[in-house]
Amino acid sequence: xSSTMSRRRALLKxxxxxxxxxxxxxxxTAAEEHPAxxxxxxxxxxxxYDNTICTGCKACMVACSEANGLPPDTSLGEGLWHTPLDxxxxxxxxxxxxQEPGGEGFAYVxxxxxxxxxxxxVTGCPFGALKKNQWGAVTWESSLCxxxxxxxxxxxxxxxxxxxxxxxxxxxxxxFCFDQRLKQNQQPACTAVCPTGxxxxxxxxxxxxxxxxxxxxxxxxxxxxxxxGEHEAGGTQVLYLSSVAFEKIGLPKLGSTSVGHYATKVTSxxxxxxxxxxxxxxxxxxxxxxxxxxxxxxxxERERQTGLRDQL
Amino acid sequence: xxxxxxxxxxxxxxxQRGVPVYLEPVVTPTLLFFAALAGLGLVLAMVRLFSPLGPxxxxxxxxxxxxxxxxxxxxxxxxxxxxxxxxxxxxxxxRQKLHVVMRTALISGFLFYATGLVxxxxxxxxxxxxxxxxxxxxxxxxxxxxEIAVCMPLYCAVFLAFENVPMVLERFYYTGxxxxxxxxxRWAPRLRRLYPFVITGAYVLPLMHQSSLGGLLLLAGNKIHxxxxxxxxxxxxLLAAGLCGLGFVTFLLLMACLRYSRALDLxxxxxxxxxxxxxxxxxxxxxxxxxxxxxxxxTAFALDKMSLLxxxxxxxxxxxxxxxxxxxxxxxxxxxxxxxxLACLGGLFYRFxxxxxxxxxxxxAVYFPALPELLMTVGYIALGIVGFALAVKxxxxxxxxxxxxxxxxxxxxxxxxxxxxxxxxxxPASLSTR
Numbered sequence: 001x002s003s004t005m006s007r008r009r010a011l012l013k014x015x016x017x018x019x020x021x022x023x024x025x026x027x028x029t030a031a032e033e034h035p036a037x038x039x040x041x042x043x044x045x046x047x048x049y050d051n052t053i054c055t056g057c058k059a060c061m062v063a064c065s066e067a068n069g070l071p072p073d074t075s076l077g078e079g080l081w082h083t084p085l086d087x088x089x090x091x092x093x094x095x096x097x098x099q100e101p102g103g104e105g106f107a108y109v110x111x112x113x114x115x116x117x118x119x120x121x122v123t124g125c126p127f128g129a130l131k132k133n134q135w136g137a138v139t140w141e142s143s144l145c146x147x148x149x150x151x152x153x154x155x156x157x158x159x160x161x162x163x164x165x166x167x168x169x170x171x172x173x174x175x176f177c178f179d180q181r182l183k184q185n186q187q188p189a190c191t192a193v194c195p196t197g198x199x200x201x202x203x204x205x206x207x208x209x210x211x212x213x214x215x216x217x218x219x220x221x222x223x224x225x226x227x228x229g230e231h232e233a234g235g236t237q238v239l240y241l242s243s244v245a246f247e248k249i250g251l252p253k254l255g256s257t258s259v260g261h262y263a264t265k266v267t268s269x270x271x272x273x274x275x276x277x278x279x280x281x282x283x284x285x286x287x288x289x290x291x292x293x294x295x296x297x298x299x300x301e302r303e304r305q306t307g308l309r310d311q312l
Numbered sequence: 313x314x315x316x317x318x319x320x321x322x323x324x325x326x327x328q329r330g331v332p333v334y335l336e337p338v339v340t341p342t343l344l345f346f347a348a349l350a351g352l353g354l355v356l357a358m359v360r361l362f363s364p365l366g367p368x369x370x371x372x373x374x375x376x377x378x379x380x381x382x383x384x385x386x387x388x389x390x391x392x393x394x395x396x397x398x399x400x401x402x403x404x405x406x407r408q409k410l411h412v413v414m415r416t417a418l419i420s421g422f423l424f425y426a427t428g429l430v431x432x433x434x435x436x437x438x439x440x441x442x443x444x445x446x447x448x449x450x451x452x453x454x455x456x457x458x459e460i461a462v463c464m465p466l467y468c469a470v471f472l473a474f475e476n477v478p479m480v481l482e483r484f485y486y487t488g489x490x491x492x493x494x495x496x497x498r499w500a501p502r503l504r505r506l507y508p509f510v511i512t513g514a515y516v517l518p519l520m521h522q523s524s525l526g527g528l529l530l531l532a533g534n535k536i537h538x539x540x541x542x543x544x545x546x547x548x549x550l551l552a553a554g555l556c557g558l559g560f561v562t563f564l565l566l567m568a569c570l571r572y573s574r575a576l577d578l579x580x581x582x583x584x585x586x587x588x589x590x591x592x593x594x595x596x597x598x599x600x601x602x603x604x605x606x607x608x609x610x611t612a613f614a615l616d617k618m619s620l621l622x623x624x625x626x627x628x629x630x631x632x633x634x635x636x637x638x639x640x641x642x643x644x645x646x647x648x649x650x651x652x653x654l655a656c657l658g659g660l661f662y663r664f665x666x667x668x669x670x671x672x673x674x675x676x677a678v679y680f681p682a683l684p685e686l687l688m689t690v691g692y693i694a695l696g697i698v699g700f701a702l703a704v705k706x707x708x709x710x711x712x713x714x715x716x717x718x719x720x721x722x723x724x725x726x727x728x729x730x731x732x733x734x735x736x737x738x739x740p741a742s743l744s745t746r
Binding site for chain 2: 153287309311
C-alpha cells in the first residue's frame with residue numbers, strides 16, 4: 001500500500017513539474033498579451049520624419065551604412081555608387097523620391113524599420129530571434145534565427161530582408177542602432193547626421209506631441225492633418241508627417257489594430273496552459289480507449305475464426 | 313463480420329486485411345523513372361547544402377516563401393492527413409469498416425509528412441540554429457511557426473512512425489527467424505498496450521499543426537486577399553486537411569487497386585465517399601458562414617479575377633459534396649475516383665492559393681520557382697511515390713480479402729523448394745531464404 005502511494009505521489013510530482021515547465025513556457029510569453037491598441041511604454045524612443053523638411057541629401061543613408069558596417073549596394077551605380085532601389089539586404093535605411101505623375105509636385109520618404117509597438121515579426125519569430133528590446137527597439141539575434149523568413153511574410157511594412165546570396169544568411173533590418181549607438185547613449189546614426197532636422201530622435205511621447213504641434217501650427221500643410229505611425233498597425237515608434245498621401249510614398253494603409261492581436265486573439269485562448277489540446281487528448285483518448293478495449297475483446301475470436309493475426 | 317453481399321456485383325470483394333502486392337516485379341521502369349526524379353531532387357538538395365538560397369530558388373524578399381513551404385509543406389500535408397481523417401473516423405467515430413484501409417492512409421501520410429519535412433529542412437536558411445527546439449524556454453509559444461516546428465516533426469517521427477511500425481514488424485514476423493518471431497510475440501502485447509495512447513496523440517497533434525498552418529497566414533494580415541484572410545483560417549485549413557485526407561485515401565486506394573489489379577470493396581469505398589461528402593459540406597458551410605459573418609459575400613461574387621478563382625476552388629469542393637450524396641455515384645468506381653480527385657484538387661487549391669496567388673506583398677514583385685527549386689519539389693513527390701510503390705510490395709498495405717492472403721502463402725511453399733524466382737514475389741522470396 002505504502003509503495004503504491006509513494007509511486008502515485010511521485011507520478012503526481014512529475015506531472016506537476018512537467019506542467020509547471022510547459023505552463024511556464026506557454027505563459028511566460030502569453031503574459032505579454034497583445035492588446036488591439038498597445039500603449040507605448042514611457043521610455044519608448046522614436047524617430048520622427050517630416051518630408052517637408054527633407055532635402056533628399058541621403059546623408060542618413062551613408063551614416064547608416066557606416067554605423068552598421070554595411071557594404072554599398074552598387075548594382076545600379078556602375079560599381080561605384082551606393083544606389084539601392086529599395087530596402088534590401090545591404091540597405092537598412094533609404095531615402096526615396098516620389099514624383100507626382102506629370103506634375104511638379106514631389107516628396108521624399110525615409111524608409112527603415114518602423115519599430116512597431118506590437119511587431120508582427122516578433123509575434124511570429126519561432127525562437128525569439130527578433131525581439132522588442134530596451135526602449136522598444138526591434139533587434140535581431142543571429143544565434144536564435146533559423147532563417148524561416150516568417151518575419152518577411154508577417155511584416156506589414158515589408159521591412160526585414162534576407163541575404164539570399166549568402167550561405168550563412170542574416171536578417172537585415174534597421175535595429176535603431178541599438179548595439180552600435182543607443183547602448184552608448186548616442187542617438188541613431190541617421191538622426192544624428194541629418195543636417196536639416198527632417199528626421200529627429202527623442203522619446204515617442206515628446207515627438208508625437210511635437211508632430212501634432214506642427215500640424216496645428218500649419219493646418220492643411222500635412223496630408224490628412226495626421227501623424228502616420230500614431231495608430232498604424234497598433235502604433236509604431238517611427239512617426240511620419242507627409243505633404244502627399246502616405247500610400248503614394250509607400251507607407252501602406254493599415255488599420256489601427258495590432259497585427260499580433262488579430263493573429264493571436266483566438267490561439268492565445270486555445271493554447272493557454274495548453275488547455276484545448278489537453279481537453280482534446282482526454283476526450284479523444286477516452287473514446288479511443290473504449291473503442292480499443294472493444295476491439296481487443298473481440299480480437300481472440302476474430303483471430304480464431306480466420307486463423308490469422310490481427311493487423312493494426 | 314461484414315460477410316453480407318448485398319449488391320451481388322462482381323466488383324464486390326470484402327476487404328478484410330492488408331495483403332502485400334505479390335506476383336509483381338518490385339523494380340519496374342515506372343519505379344526507376346520516379347526513382348531517377350527522386351535521385352535528381354536529392355542530389356540538388358545536397359547541392360543546396362552548399363549553395364545560398366538565392367540562385368537556387370526564385371524566392372525574393374517580397375515572396376519570401378516558395379513552393380517548398382507553400383506546396384510541399386502547407387499544401388501536400390493536407391493530402392497526408394489521411395491518418396488523421398480516416399483514423400478519427402475509425403477509432404473515434406467507430407466506423408469499423410475503415411480499419412482495413414488505415415495502412416494505406418498511414419503509409420501515404422507518413423511519406424507526405426516526411427518528404428515535406430525534408431523540404432522544410434532545405435528551405436530554412438539557418439538550419440544549424442534549429443537545435444534551439446530542445447530548449448523550451450527559448451520557445452516563442454505564441455508563434456504559429458514554433459507550434460509547427462515542434463509539433464510536425466514530433467508527430468511524423470514519433471506518432472505517425474509508431475502507427476506504421478506494426479506493418480513492418482508483421483513482415484519481420486513472417487520472414488524472420490524463430491528467434492525474431494519469439495521476440496515479436498513477446499513484445500507485441502506491450503506495443504498494443506501503448507497503441508491507444510499513441511493514436512490519441514496522433515490525432516491531437518495534427519489537429520494542432522494542421523490548423524496552425526492556417527494560423528501562420530493570420531500574421532500576413534491584409535497581404536492576403538479578403539476572400540481568404542479570415543480569423544477562421546486555422547479551422548478552414550484543418551477542415552481542408554480533413555477533406556483532402558479522406559479524398560486522397562479514396563483516390564489512392566482506387567488508383568493502387570487499379571494498378572495492381574486488386575478487387576474493390578465498394579462498401580468500404582462508399583463509406584469513404586460518404587464521409588468525404590460530409591467533410592466537403594462542412595468545409596463549405598464554415599467557409600460561407602464566415603464570408604457572410606465578415607460581409608464578404610459580395611466580394612466572392614464580384615466575378616473579378618480573385619472571385620472567379622475563389623468560385624472555381626469552391627466548385628471543386630461543391631461538386632463532389634453534392635454528387636457523393638448519391639449512392640450510385642459512391643459505388644461506381646469511376647465516378648468515385650473522379651469526385652475524390654476533384655475534392656483533393658479543391659482542398660489543395662484552398663491551401664495553396666492564399667500563400668501565392670492571393671498573396672499580394674506591398675511591393676511589385678513576381679515569384680516563380682527556379683528550375684532547381686521545382687526539380688526538388690518534384691523530387692520530394694517522386695520520393696514519396698517510390699516509397700509507396702515499395703511499401704505496398706514489401707508490407708501488407710493494400711486491402712484484400714483473406715483468400716488473397718492465403719493464396720499468397722500457398723505460393724510461398726513451391727518457391728521454397730525451387731529458389732531462383734526471387735524479386736518476383738517479395739514475401740515468398742524472402743521466406744524462401746529461411
